[in-house]
Amino acid sequence: MHAPHFEDESVLADIGRWALARLAARDATLPAAAAPAGLPAVTEAGIGVAATWHWMRDALLPTAIPADHPRYLAFVGGAPTVAGVLADMAISASGVYAGSELEGGHVVAAEVAAVRWLADLVGYGPLAGGTFVSGGSLANLSALVAARHDRVSRGRRAGSVIVAAASAHSSVRSAAAIMGCEVVAAGHPDRPLTGAELVTSLDRVAAADVVAVVVSAGATNTGAVDRIDELAHECAKRGLWLHVDAAYGGAAMLSARVRDRFRGIEFADSVTIDPHKWLFTPFDCAAILYRDSAVAKAAHRQRAAYLDPVNDGAENPADYAVHLTRRARGIPFWASLVANGVESYRDAIEECLGTAAYAAKQVEAADHLELVGEPELSVVLLRCSGWTASDYRDWSKAALAAGVGLVTPTEVGGQAALRLCFVNPQTSTADIDLVLASLGEWSRN
Numbered sequence: 001m002h003a004p005h006f007e008d009e010s011v012l013a014d015i016g017r018w019a020l021a022r023l024a025a026r027d028a029t030l031p032a033a034a035a036p037a038g039l040p041a042v043t044e045a046g047i048g049v050a051a052t053w054h055w056m057r058d059a060l061l062p063t064a065i066p067a068d069h070p071r072y073l074a075f076v077g078g079a080p081t082v083a084g085v086l087a088d089m090a091i092s093a094s095g096v097y098a099g100s101e102l103e104g105g106h107v108v109a110a111e112v113a114a115v116r117w118l119a120d121l122v123g124y125g126p127l128a129g130g131t132f133v134s135g136g137s138l139a140n141l142s143a144l145v146a147a148r149h150d151r152v153s154r155g156r157r158a159g160s161v162i163v164a165a166a167s168a169h170s171s172v173r174s175a176a177a178i179m180g181c182e183v184v185a186a187g188h189p190d191r192p193l194t195g196a197e198l199v200t201s202l203d204r205v206a207a208a209d210v211v212a213v214v215v216s217a218g219a220t221n222t223g224a225v226d227r228i229d230e231l232a233h234e235c236a237k238r239g240l241w242l243h244v245d246a247a248y249g250g251a252a253m254l255s256a257r258v259r260d261r262f263r264g265i266e267f268a269d270s271v272t273i274d275p276h277k278w279l280f281t282p283f284d285c286a287a288i289l290y291r292d293s294a295v296a297k298a299a300h301r302q303r304a305a306y307l308d309p310v311n312d313g314a315e316n317p318a319d320y321a322v323h324l325t326r327r328a329r330g331i332p333f334w335a336s337l338v339a340n341g342v343e344s345y346r347d348a349i350e351e352c353l354g355t356a357a358y359a360a361k362q363v364e365a366a367d368h369l370e371l372v373g374e375p376e377l378s379v380v381l382l383r384c385s386g387w388t389a390s391d392y393r394d395w396s397k398a399a400l401a402a403g404v405g406l407v408t409p410t411e412v413g414g415q416a417a418l419r420l421c422f423v424n425p426q427t428s429t430a431d432i433d434l435v436l437a438s439l440g441e442w443s444r445n
């Protein structure tokens with residue numbers, strides 16, 4: 001089973017054709033197919049590579065809702081580029097262990113270059129570094145572990161409180177729970193956190209207990225960007241670690257139109273940006289960046305006699321997060337940047353921002369719809385006149401079943417609303433019109 005057989009060539013050709021056809025028609029897959037009654041059993045003899053692929057192609061993959069469908073507007077989708085997908089497929093076959101320079105060779109150099117590109121986007125100086133992990137959740141955890149280690153290494157108490165913007169992603173609470181920390185919320189969940197609001201929360205806790213401050217640059221629910229310059233100023237005054245979660249929103253720093261909203265991000269001690277969200281990279285790929293990578297290395301490098309050969313003065317991606325063995329998940333991102341160029345990325349981000357602006361305008365213009373705040377980035381929130389929470393849920397299910405799209409409800413200001421998140425440049429104004437028309441029809445019936 002480790003040496004390719006003749007039949008594998010035709011399977012490979014079929015996978016290649018299938019992959020390109022899928023990428024050429026990403027809008028052809030809603031609603032997802034119903035799951036078949038069963039799966040092939042795991043048997044002593046096995047059913048062979050071709051039959052297994054046919055199961056995947058015909059019975060598994062069609063039952064999933066592809067996150068790159070142009071009308072996948074729920075949560076935070078992801079629309080990988082063709083170059084990114086092809087590189088990802090190649091990485092699987094490469095046998096590359098990308099935890100260390102010793103083993104990863106120039107693959108590590110390319111991942112470091114991709115980290116550097118993101119660090120430049122943030123505005124970090126030459127000491128910056130980081131790595132790619134599986135998701136924003138692990139990136140946030142890695143940052144907070146580094147923050148605590150930094151305190152202890154400076155002779156301070158480890159601390160037990162994380163002060164987080166009320167809008168912070170749920171993964172921040174998970175990270176705090178893993179670390180045995182309490183979360184103190186700052187500000188309002190639906191509005192950008194200000195310096196004054198942070199001070200109010202910081203005044204409620206003993207400074208010596210604060211592990212770090214976490215703020216959002218693109219809150220998941222609303223897209224709001226906290227006032228990072230004010231927050232960085234308050235953190236610097238108190239010697240507190242500032243982590244900016246820009247997992248979703250960080251990509252928007254490429255847009256000259258909205259770049260200014262991120263002012264001050266370069267002063268953060270750490271930043272999360274997920275290429276698998278709005279930087280067109282296949283799942284899974286999230287970056288954790290540190291202003292001073294040496295601090296993170298001191299926190300995360302694993303030590304064991306058998307690891308001495310890889311730890312010898314090297315630049316190892318394993319050293320910057322809660323992981324050791326790792327896939328070269330930064331390579332699809334790097335390959336796509338190199339292949340397509342930054343201008344294409346800038347254009348694609350602008351396209352998404354433009355689509356969000358169009359959606360907001362259409363909502364404002366419709367009598368039966370209410371726009372919930374102007375979109376700060378590419379999240380658009382809306383309400384339908386007279387709808388209850390269950391109307392939103394029922395419409396959402398019906399819209400998916402009818403192939404209209406994946407649009408899910410949320411809560412803003414304690415009330416139900418619909419949330420549209422635009423991270424796919426292939427989402428067109430016609431897609432928006434289709435979704436809004438479906439809301440209109442549902443309202444009339």
Ligand SMILES: Cc1ncc(COP(=O)(O)O)c(C=O)c1O
Nearest residue numbers: 076135136137169171220247248
């Ligand atoms: C702002 C933010 N942070 C963190 C996360 C968690 O990222 P992941 O799902 O990649 O773990 C998300 C996910 O949507 C997010 O929007």
